[in-house]
Amino acid sequence: MGYRFTLEDVAFLGSPAGEAALAEIDQLALTSASYLADVSTARRLAGDRAPMLLETVLLRRKALSKLDVSGWLFTDDALQQATPWQVAAHRAQRFAGRVVHDVTCSIGTELVHLNGFAVGSDLDPVRLAMARHNTGRPVVQADALRPVTRDAAILADPARRDSSGRRRWRPADFTPPLDALASVYRNRDMAVKCAPGIDAADVPWASEIELVSLDGQVRESCLWTGSLATPGVTRRATVLRSSMDAWTITDASPDTCPVTPPAEWIIDPDGAVVRAGLVRNYAAAHGLAQLDPRIAYLTGDQPPPGIRAFRVIEYGRYSEKSLRQLLAKHDVGRLEILVRGLDVDPNALRPRLKLRGEAEATVVLTRIGHTPTALLCKAERIPG
Structure with a gap:
């Protein structure tokens, strides 16, 4: 505290x-x-x-590591909950030209990025005073579930009631509850920021769910309604970098991709792509294939630009004994372990491998069909 x-x-x-x-x-x-x-x-x-x-x-x-601001006032809790500036700036682009009401404005980290006329409200008078200082925007004390504006597009960032590391969140886990926001603002265009573990089936009122990552870490889901949602799109993955480089993919893009044996490269898609269920769409967009139709690892002869990919050195059926032999053969002493589809704890496995070599490598442990498979790789940053 x-x-x-x-x-x-x-x-x-x-x-x-x-x-x-x-x-x-x-x-x-x-x-x-x-x-x-x-x-x-x-x-x-x-x-x-x-x-x-x-x-x-x-x-x-x-x-300084999170917000592109100077001279601001904060509380510790408000700073911990604040949206990184790159994510807030990205979201604000959809509100361009709109009158916007940020109904949970806190200290103003979203409010400051909104172009045009925007007003904020919150229940906490101290945070409101800080938001007024930080942004220069008009702010009022109000309950998010008691509208004080008409016709404005709505931006909401409900607090999470429990942050104990859960992967699946329910609408009632937020304050105010997501369903209550949807009911109160059912006739408004709205964006609701929430945890990335929200399930589409739990928020049927959301026309589009956008999963957003920043520098490889999945930060949030954003639920879009009304005309703020993209026609024909129900799921979107947006990948941001601190440099403000960004790309996005949606379920409106083709999702036809083959399933093939390992090629020259293994690609581990960004977490936003995986969480959004858009692995096949991403593969199709970049000419890649799946190793297994139920696993997110992709393979191909040319990885997409600007990512960290894994050049395959050797692969075969996985067992601890065979993996130790493979690592000894290639003189591996420093090892990154990636796992999908197998019940393997990398932290428990690493000491049992008894690494003694000089080389550095990555091993991808996964299942191809019913076969547990180990792929020894070299990680490389692809230009672009």
Whole structure:
């Protein structure tokens, strides 16, 4: 639990005196080695205001890896829940030219990227004060389930009630519940950000479900309704990079691809593609084949540009004994283990392999038909 900011804190921090005090505290290193001494210095400089100044400086430093902002105010919880700026900017593109109401605006990390007229609302008065400071947008205190605008397109980011690592989420696991949002705004165009583990069958009111990854990590699902959804598309995978390079694929694209033995390369599709159920569409778009119709690994003679792919060195039926022999044959001492379709724990397997060589490799463990298979590969970054 971080420092509990008050409205008085926000007013001071947003003032010229507050910014000057923050600049002074920001001169401190605040490392693990210097922290106790720095806290003493901060108390000497700022007295009772030291805790909120220290917290704000530390949160601003933490935010640099996630948000493209400066001079913002945060709470610890709000920063943890904030959408990375690349994802927020991507989503905002669909709202171009719209009047938008962000009904769960928190500190404004989505609100700031919306072009045109946009208003935010939230129940937390401290977060609203921070959002007003951070974005300059109009914000009001309101319950997301009690509309305070008419006709505006809706953006919602419900809080997750339980973050205990579950892969499948239900509409009731969010605050406010997803189905309640869908009911209240059934006549509005809406985007609802939620966990990537939401199942399409649980949100039949969503016209399009978009799975979004950033730098290889699946970040969220976005549920689109009304005219914000893409006609003819029910599932979409969007792959973003910190550089703002991006590509997308949908279930409207062809999904015909063969199933073949391993070719020169193994391709492990981005997690957004896998979660969206678009592996075959991705394969068809890049001239690839499946190793097995039920497994997400793909194969081909030319991997797509800009990805990390695996050049096949040798493959055969998998057993621990045969894998140890294969690794010894190729003098492998550093090994990445990828698994799909087999009940193998890489962390438990690695010490049993007794690696002693000098070479580095990747082994892909999977099932081809009914055959457990090990593919020894060399990982390579494909230009593009």
